Amino acid sequence: MSFADHLPLLVLLVPLLGGVLSVFTGGGRVPWLWACSVTLLTFLGALELFSIVTTAGTRTYALGDWPAPWGIELVVDTLSAIVITLVSGIATVVTFFARRNVEKDIPADRLNFFYSLWLLAITGLLGITATGDAFNLYVLLEISSLTIYALVAMGKETDRRALPAAINYLVMGSIGASFLLIGVGYLYMATGTLNMADLHETLTLMREAEGGFNRTVLTSFAFITVGLGLKMALFPLHTWMPNAYTYAPAAVSALLAATATKVGIYMAFRFTFTVFGSDFGFLQPPNSTVLMACACGAVLFGSYVAIRQRSLARLLAYSSVAQIGYIVLGLSVLQTDAVTGSILHIVNHALMKGGLFLVVGVVAWRLGSSDLSALGGLGRRMPLTSAAFVVGGLGLIGVPGTAGFVSKWYLLSGLLSSGHWPLAVTVLIGSVLAGIYVWRVVEIIYFRPPDPRHAEVSEGPVTMLLPVWILIGLSLWFGVHSAGPVALAGEAARTLLGQGG
Amino acid sequence: MELTLPTIALLTPLFGAILIALTGRRPDLREGVTLLTAVGLFLIIASMWGPVAGGERPSAHLVELMGPGLTLALEVEPLGLIYALVASFLWIFNSVYSIGYMRTLYGARSEGQTRYYICFAAAIFAALGIAFSANLLTLFLFYEVLTFSTYPLVTHARNEAAFRSGRIYLGILVSTSTLFLLTATIWTWVLTGTLDFTEGGILAGKASAGTMVALTCLFFFGTGKTALMPFHLWLPNAMVAPTPVSALLHAVAVVKAGVFTVLKIAVAILGLETMRQTGAGDVVAWFAAFTIIVASLLAMSQDNLKARLAYSTIGQLSYIVLAAAIATKSSITGGAMHIAMHAFGKITLFFCAGAIYATAHKTKISELGGIGRRMPITMLCFLVGALSTIGLPPFGGAWSKWFLVQGTIEAHDIAFLVVLLVSSLLNIAYLLPIPLVAFFGREPQAAADGEEHPPAEHGEAPLLCRIPIIVTAIGCLLLFFWPRFLHDLAALAAN
Amino acid sequence: MELLGTYNYWVYVVIMMIGFYAVIARHNLVKKVIGLGIFQTGIFLLYISMGVVRGGSAPVRGPGTPPDTLFANPLPHVLILTAIVVSLSTMAVALAIIVNIQRRYGTIEADEIHRMDREEAEAPAPSPVSAGAEEVAG
Secondary structure (H helix, E strand, O other), X not given: OOHHHHHHHHHHHHHHHHHHHHHHHOOOOHHHHHHHHHHHHHHHHHHHHHHHHHHHOOXXXXXXXXXXOOOOEEEEOHHHHHHHHHHHHHHHHHHHHHHHHHHHHOOHHHHHHHHHHHHHHHHHHHHHHHEOEHHHHHHHHHHHHHHHHHHHHHHHHOOOOHHHHHHHHHHXXXXXXXXXXXXXXXXXXXXXXXXXXXHHHHHHHHHHHHOOOOHHHHHHHHHHHHXXXXXXXXXXXXXXXXXXXXXOOHHHHHHHHHHHHHXXXXXXXXXXXXXXXXOOHHHOOOHHHHHHHHHHHHHHHHHHXXXXXXXXXXXXXXXXXXXXXXXXXXXXXXXXXXXXXXXXXXXXXXXXXXXXXXXXXXXXXXXOOOEHHHHOOHHHHOHHHHHHHHHHHHHHHOOOOXXXXXXXXXXXXXXXXXXXXXXXXXXXXXXXXXXXXHHHHHHHHHHOOOOHHHOOOOOOOHHHHHHHHHHHHHHHHHHHOXXXXXXXXXXXXXXXXXXXX | XXXXXXXXXXXXXXHHHXXXXXXXXXXXXXXXXXXXXXXXXXXXXXXXXXXXXXXXXXXXXXXXXXXXXXXXXXXXXXXXXXXXXXXXXXHHHHHHHHHHHHHHHHOOOOOOHHXXXXXXXXXXXXXXXXXXXXXXXXXXXXXXXXXXXXXXXXXXXXXXXXXXXXXXXXXXHHHHHHHHHHHHHHHHHHHHOOOEOOOOOOOOOXXXXXXXXXXXXXXXXXXXXXXXXXXXXXXXXXXXXXXXXXXXXXXXXXXXXXXXHHHHHHHHHHOHHHHHHHOOOHHHHHHHHXXXXXXXXXXXXXXXXXXXXXXXXXXXXXXXXXXXXXXXXXXXXXXXXXXXXXXXXXXXXXXXXXXXXHHHOOOEHHHOOOHHHHOHHHHHHHHHHHHHHHOOOOOOHHHHHHHHHHHHHHOOOHHHHHHHHHHHHHXXXXXXXXXXXXXXXXXXXXXXXXXXXXXXXXXXXXXXXXXXHXXXXXXXXXXXXXXXXXXXXXXHXXX | OHHHHOHHHHHHHHHHHHHXXXXXXXXXXXXXXXXXXXXXXXXXXXXXXXXXXXXXXXOOOOOOOOOOOOEOOHHHHHHHHHHHHHHHHHHHHHHHHHHHHHHHHOXXXXXXXXXXXHHHHHOXXXXXXXXXXXXXXX
């Protein structure tokens, strides 16, 4: 086997070992440098893997040379390759950004542990995306979740409310994961296998033999859907998220918002399409109506509550609730364009929201707070940071020329061509509401008089602005040059929906 | 990206904006760059007139936005050329005027003037993008760019009133375009699989009569920049902007972008033939007729000069919306001509209003008594602009109204004919009293408390303000005697 | 007697629900976590009973084992060992956070903490809007 054949494993192994070794990196800037190099290495591997998958097709890797379905298999198809590249790329940028925020939020003698958890969380997220085994997915999910609970709780140094937020997240997250575990158990009971591809085959055979699914499979589907709904913060199971994002250290919020929720949605895609299959009876009405209703509720409720927030981080968190609604909406209608839109939005929203949370990081580092009341007059004193917020915000609204527009275009054309008018209207109303919550902040930044407490604030340092503008700039780039991403997402969507490819 | 004439024209103001940003610290240089860019731009666009009138369609493919069929592409056709010519020509004189106006009122180095000139250039860039767009997606993109690039201009004063108006401005324009225009665009894409502007429209045979009516409503109301009632409130609110902004953007570039969009969509997406057969424009036509009458009545009740002009604009824009909704050849010709005619007339009126404000610091019509004796040239030009807007010969506005009336007759719609005639009378009623009062009225004396209206000692407007006023007023006159080139382009657009 | 024949599943459901109830209904964070533990223990039972093969022996294969011996399915047992480890780690993280909460808040009652947070949020700038927003955020 050549080096390239081992890439699916290496992408996981590098951050895993890096995370463990990070404990021994001592203090000062060494842990941060270590984390930066590890994520960068991972990202380079992911890029290589991405180019292999897009040219040569799906890669599989049998762990320990145990052939699937007995051994655990890593499967990297187009969708996984997209998400792996996204997660590792954003992780690299955010890690590079994180130093100042982390030095401010975390005691100096725990930096090595912080970055250890940080890398392990990334390992878990990458693992979820790469694995082809349902139970392995649960384990990796718990690796990422447990480290993220701890990372959120580390916000306690600046705000003790991080602790209740973390325990709340932990309880809800563990219930979600347990539901997933139950669902996987039932699936195993019904089929006797845990390999995703094998599961799909067995389930298809069963359905053809029995003319439908038995109750075990149905129960499994229900548990998995609810469990993943909790994990990806789908309305009305989102309640853990705003507090966790608000009180976690700023760098952690950025990482979570850009990657963790996206991986949650990735799992939903995997289970819905790869395991159960798009022709699976439940995603037809009236069952899909439940999912659609949740998604619409997410869009409307998340946007509306975002309008009323007093803290920028919290506003963005509720905006994430709404944006997750868009993605699930695309998933729920099972139409190629809509699913393409969803996949695009996973990437585009990760870039935009990651960039915006980095803006929050800069603001929090400079002002010591992300309350909207502290942002008055920021447009003059931190022009580049403010401009980044405006551009990212325009992306959330979906103004043409930004990446948000492209994903919304596909989502809407999918919804309209499959005749889901009410859903399309919901998406449009959501954009208008997004306009309101974004513009409320823009008005404060540019029109409100400066807060006297922060009169001396100046622009953030280059090492913080660079990562912000990398993400925001990419979201603009993909807004104009989106033919490539669209083609790729379209291919991934067709593969998921089983239409060739 | 292909570097053909349309692309060069499009990039010129963008390049200018960058130069303005770089020279921001030296006001004279900065404004020199603005003027140079404007003149250069006009020359580039004018050079396309010959080929386009001869049947050529200079085009350029910019970037493949989302894959096949969803690209950013430019194509110059007669209707867009009219709009681009008008906007770029008036930009030259509006820049001259801006320099005079802003320096008189705020001084050359006041804060935010660099931003002002940058945003202006960006707005012209967006307007050109709209004018030259080869498909609906390109048009929609530049339409939104125009909205956002003019927002800093509307809120230039940065006070409470400015940002409240800015909120209404963005609120109405963005929500109508998102809710209706985007929906209609995607719906069209789903129905036809193309968004390219095509002669005769792309919806023929692809949409039922009901769908056509719905689409037409979505398109027309979605183009909030037409200020069609009930989505007109942003226009009076945008009047908090400095007068040059109101003049070029809210009498020419922005609002004309709206009516240009509806004309273009009627001609090249919905298709005139299809529209007439399905009666798709009927609902919109009635809304437009209603807007024409009500806006004129509202204009009469305004005492603030700029507000009266704004309501007058709302009414005049609806002429063009009505023309697009009726969808006959003459009406489209008239609508296209009215883009230019109304632009010259209305920008003259706004220039005068700004000159009065900059010189005499008066904004209310009731205060204007006798001002014509102090500022004879300004008020004479105001009279010219008013007569052209009303549509009386020997001024340009007469021609476009002629074709509009002819269009209603072709469509056998006497009701709309009556509306046009009644509104002309109303135009006279709200526009002519202003110069009359100015020339023959009494100058307001110091009020009883001695403080309220001290008669300021002032003469004519500053030279840099006067020149553009005279030029545009003469333009109104010339367009009556030489309407040929404009009419030919407009007729080409309607065919 | 199908219902009784599947009694092991009944037991698992009952245990799970007891745990779930504790998570939802208890305000004391430690009790919540205990509930979470019980909930997860229920799932362990599900997996273990899944692997049972009637008449099968422990899946240990020595040199003298006859080739046709019936074994219990070992895979679910292996899986659940992993899950037990995960559950244990969850417990550890949860308790560590609770210890910190006790230090910083002086209580581990969820409603007390919620009240303190709300008072803190309202203290600098009392605003009914934000209080309502907190309510929604739960």
